[in-house]
Amino acid sequence: MSDTQDVLFRTLADPTRRALFERLCREGEKTVGALTARAGVSQPVVSKHLGILKQAGLVRDRHEGRQTHYSAQLGALAPLVDWTSEMAGFWQNRFDQLDDLLKRMDQ
Template sequence: MSETTSRDRLFKTLADPSRRAIYERIARGGAQTVHALTDRSGISQPAVSKHLGVLKKAGLVADERSGRETRYSATPDGLAPLLDWMKHYGTFWNKHLDELENLLNRID
């Protein structure tokens, strides 16, 4: 998969507020079952399962089966495309803000 495709999938995945909330709960609280996520989400178990499938396909969560339960945990490198994208634009804006600062200093 190309870098652009994985980044687009990541953005589309995190654009949904329910999916983003599920991901944040897993990232902050550690591995959780579908039942635990459903209890605190305000949405149905099938909807939570569907969101988890999309998060998994985007590389944001991994699942581990334990008996009849599956625990979902955040994947550490899942946000890498987003971080790379932000780094690129951070460099861009830092350069332009430095140039603006130099201009303002010359005007003074």
């Protein structure tokens, strides 16, 4: 039910947005202009995507004069890691149960 997972998945589903986030992870803090230069889309589009990433908690911004610096907030990925771990856990449990069952049938 956790809504944060939904926000994360929806936010990272867009390739342009994911690319922006990846660049911030790889290269660290960047201004909007620097990001726009290699984004392949217009500056307003970059700003909008950064706004969405910010709202999802995946980036934070820092204002310095007339430019805005964005940086990745990797901690926001935790719910995603938790979700995958949970799914893997269920999977493991089912195999344990199957193991159990097979052992019973064996005797």
